[in-house]
Amino acid sequence: MSDKKWNLRLYIAGQTPKSMVALANLRRICEQHMDGRYTIEIIDLMANPRLARQDQIVAIPTLVREIPSPLKRIIGDLSNTERVLVGLDVVPREA
Amino acid sequence: MESLQTSHPPGTPPAGIDKALTGIAGFDEITRGGLPTGRPTLVCGGPGCGKTLFAMQFLVAGATRFDEPGVFMSFEERTDELAKNVASLGFDLYDLMGRQRLAMDTVVIDRSEIEESGEYDLEGLFLRLDFAIQSVGAKRVVLDTIESLFSGFQNEAILRSELRRLFHFLKDRGVTVVITGEQGEGLLTRQGLEEYVSDCVILLDHRINDQVSTRRLRIIKYRGSAHGTNEYPFIIDEHGLEVMPVTGLHLRHPASRERISSGVERLDTMLGGQGFFRGSSVLVSGTAGTGKSSLAAHFADATCRRGEQCLYIAMEESPEQILRNMRSIGLDLERWAKNGLLRFIASRPTLFGLEMHLATIFRAVQQVSPSVVIVDPISNLSTIGSLTETMSTLLRLVDSLKAKQITALFTSLTSTGDEENETHLGVSSLMDTWISLRNLEHNGERNRGIYVLKSRGMNHSNQIREFLLTSQGVRLEDVYLGKEGVLTGSARLAQEARERADSTQQREELAALQRRLDRKKAALEAQVSLLQAEFEAEAEEVRKRNLEADRREQDLMADRQAMAAVRLADRNSSEKEP
Numbered sequence: 001m002s003d004k005k006w007n008l009r010l011y012i013a014g015q016t017p018k019s020m021v022a023l024a025n026l027r028r029i030c031e032q033h034m035d036g037r038y039t040i041e042i043i044d045l046m047a048n049p050r051l052a053r054q055d056q057i058v059a060i061p062t063l064v065r066e067i068p069s070p071l072k073r074i075i076g077d078l079s080n081t082e083r084v085l086v087g088l089d090v091v092p093r094e095a
Numbered sequence: 096m097e098s099l100q101t102s103h104p105p106g107t108p109p110a111g112i113d114k115a116l117t118g119i120a121g122f123d124e125i126t127r128g129g130l131p132t133g134r135p136t137l138v139c140g141g142p143g144c145g146k147t148l149f150a151m152q153f154l155v156a157g158a159t160r161f162d163e164p165g166v167f168m169s170f171e172e173r174t175d176e177l178a179k180n181v182a183s184l185g186f187d188l189y190d191l192m193g194r195q196r197l198a199m200d201t202v203v204i205d206r207s208e209i210e211e212s213g214e215y216d217l218e219g220l221f222l223r224l225d226f227a228i229q230s231v232g233a234k235r236v237v238l239d240t241i242e243s244l245f246s247g248f249q250n251e252a253i254l255r256s257e258l259r260r261l262f263h264f265l266k267d268r269g270v271t272v273v274i275t276g277e278q279g280e281g282l283l284t285r286q287g288l289e290e291y292v293s294d295c296v297i298l299l300d301h302r303i304n305d306q307v308s309t310r311r312l313r314i315i316k317y318r319g320s321a322h323g324t325n326e327y328p329f330i331i332d333e334h335g336l337e338v339m340p341v342t343g344l345h346l347r348h349p350a351s352r353e354r355i356s357s358g359v360e361r362l363d364t365m366l367g368g369q370g371f372f373r374g375s376s377v378l379v380s381g382t383a384g385t386g387k388s389s390l391a392a393h394f395a396d397a398t399c400r401r402g403e404q405c406l407y408i409a410m411e412e413s414p415e416q417i418l419r420n421m422r423s424i425g426l427d428l429e430r431w432a433k434n435g436l437l438r439f440i441a442s443r444p445t446l447f448g449l450e451m452h453l454a455t456i457f458r459a460v461q462q463v464s465p466s467v468v469i470v471d472p473i474s475n476l477s478t479i480g481s482l483t484e485t486m487s488t489l490l491r492l493v494d495s496l497k498a499k500q501i502t503a504l505f506t507s508l509t510s511t512g513d514e515e516n517e518t519h520l521g522v523s524s525l526m527d528t529w530i531s532l533r534n535l536e537h538n539g540e541r542n543r544g545i546y547v548l549k550s551r552g553m554n555h556s557n558q559i560r561e562f563l564l565t566s567q568g569v570r571l572e573d574v575y576l577g578k579e580g581v582l583t584g585s586a587r588l589a590q591e592a593r594e595r596a597d598s599t600q601q602r603e604e605l606a607a608l609q610r611r612l613d614r615k616k617a618a619l620e621a622q623v624s625l626l627q628a629e630f631e632a633e634a635e636e637v638r639k640r641n642l643e644a645d646r647r648e649q650d651l652m653a654d655r656q657a658m659a660a661v662r663l664a665d666r667n668s669s670e671k672e673p
Contacts, residue, residue: 011219013218013219013222018214018215018216021213022213025213045218045219045222046222049222049223049225049226050226052219052222052223052226053200053223053226053227056202056203056204057219057222057223058202058204058217058219058220058223058244058247059215059216059217059218059219059220059248060215060216060217060218060219061215062215062219070208071208072208072209072210073208073209073210074209074210074211074212075209075210075211075212075215075248076211076212076213076214076215077212077213077214077215078212078213079212079213079214080212080213081212083210083211083212084210084212086210087210087212
């Protein structure tokens with residue numbers, strides 16, 4: 001459990017309030033639950049719109065969990081911590 | 096707006112709102128120019144109704160013909176699937192993408208890999224769309240089917256407000272948009288997309304009646320534009336989607352003065368001496384066995400003799416059967432069939448829907464580009480559809496052939512006793528020339544009669560001719576017209592012989608009468624001279640008597656004077672004496 005790693009990408013479109021909230025929420029959750037075993041890449045689609053298509057992004061903000069696989073997307077400002085943890089597979093999914 | 100209906104040529108949008116041509120045959124006519132430019136159009140219908148194809152044709156036409164590149168954003172099928180599907184229609188999507196005429200993007204939303212946590216928007220979608228539009232300079236956008244978003248995301252409130260924003264976004268970009276939507280129960284679309292699209296809504300329908308599938312298109316709404324409100328049949332085949340306008344919108348057929356032979360010399364004579372007008376439509380109606388097909392075959396033969404192409408659409412007999420039958424009346428059509436001047440299309444109308452039939456004919460006409468089309472018989476079409484359907488199919492056929500200056504001959508089977516009444520098909524008004532073949536029954540014999548019911552623009556004969564099918568082909572004979580009525584066949588021959596005999600007798604009788612009259616005249620003259628002689632004799636007598644009387648008077652006077660001289664009486668005594 002302790003050697004588990006997370007490679008995360010957060011897709012935003014400009015510095016919108018929602019994106020900022022999402023980023024803040026993400027940092028907080030990661031520090032609390034993954035403690036140094038994660039990487040966060042922030043991709044601003046405003047700067048690189050081509051990636052929206054390539055990575056199949058529709059909703060903003062979208063957090064993509066690349067590792068651990070399978071790929072998982074968590075959309076929204078990540079204000080619901082429970083759901084983020086489920087989505088990131090930090091705590092086992094409830095039945 | 097209404098006056099535009101007849102005066103406006105197809106293809107160019109009328110004044111009013113700007114329109115973008117879809118390139119879909121027939122659709123641009125009924126909408127008078129296509130879809131509203133810079134606005135969204137909702138195309139909805141059940142599964143398999145042709146929504147995606149409609150949208151794709153709109154895009155490809157824009158990219159290839161109207162210099163309007165497009166973006167196809169799919170929410171269902173992947174690009175390679177779409178490309179494969181439309182490749183059979185001759186659309187090469189990869190080529191268009193390579194030439195920057197088309198951008199494609201497939202939005203994949205896998206519900207199972209998505210977790211929702213808090214507020215979000217669909218800015219990603221907007222960015223993708225914007226990127227695609229800019230990459231090719233798109234003027235046209237297709238969203239197929241955007242409703243899929245509703246199954247991908249849970250928060251409907253967000254979705255609805257984002258959809259509203261999306262349509263504003265698209266209008267801002269000035270692109271002409273086609274949004275497809277799946278038909279829902281009691282609604283045009285499952286998610287009520289019509290709420291967002293207020294400019295133009297088109298409903299496609301696919302239904303099956305009597306095991307024959309028919310497709311219909313209806314314009315439910317078209318803001319700022321007049322449009323047909325009818326249901327228009329359309330077909331989907333290897334050439335894509337094609338809408339059939341129910342009526343020809345424009346009566347602007349060129350009218351040729353050129354005349355072409357019907358293939359039967361005496362029929363040409365009946366038709367003002369020169370036959371049919373080129374580009375006119377001819378109806379040959381008649382009951383069974385009156386020789387409609389034979390007349391049609393003669394026309395085909397005459398066409399091929401002139402070295403022109405003839406397309407023969409056989410709905411009743413196979414081409415082989417026709418060739419064989421016509422040989423029996425001395426017509427060798429086989430040589431024309433062999434050298435390609437005569438082409439046959441044989442199909443039973445009941446196999447396909449009316450639209451499919453019409454399309455088959457149109458295609459054949461396009462391929463062969465004939466100068467004459469023969470449909471034998473059109474009455475078989477009425478076995479497929481309702482009266483109005485058949486009527487409109489024929490109308491479209493006649494119109495399109497006329498527009499191409501193709502002379503068309505249609506045969507029509509009428510039921511016995513219904514020769515004059517063609518209204519069950521109601522096609523007579525569409526026809527320029529109507530030749531009626533009928534059976535004339537007399538003296539236990541059945542003969543064929545032919546007459547020209549009408550023929551526009553020419554001084555045609557109003558007489559009935561006898562129509563003979565001989566081993567040398569069709570021959571027309573004068574019928575006997577006399578006090579006994581119209582006689583044909585052996586009755587005509589007998590009557591003609593009788594008439595000849597009658598006239599000899601009459602001549603003889605007349606001569607006898609003349610002789611009698613001459614005699615009478617002689618007798619009369621004799622009598623007159625006799626009377627005159629009598630009269631003259633009497634007059635002579637009277638004259639003689641008058642002379643005698645005068646003489647006697649003189650004698651008396653002389654006697655008296657003599658007597659007075661004797662008595663020596665003086666004048667006075669003689670006066671006083673009595």
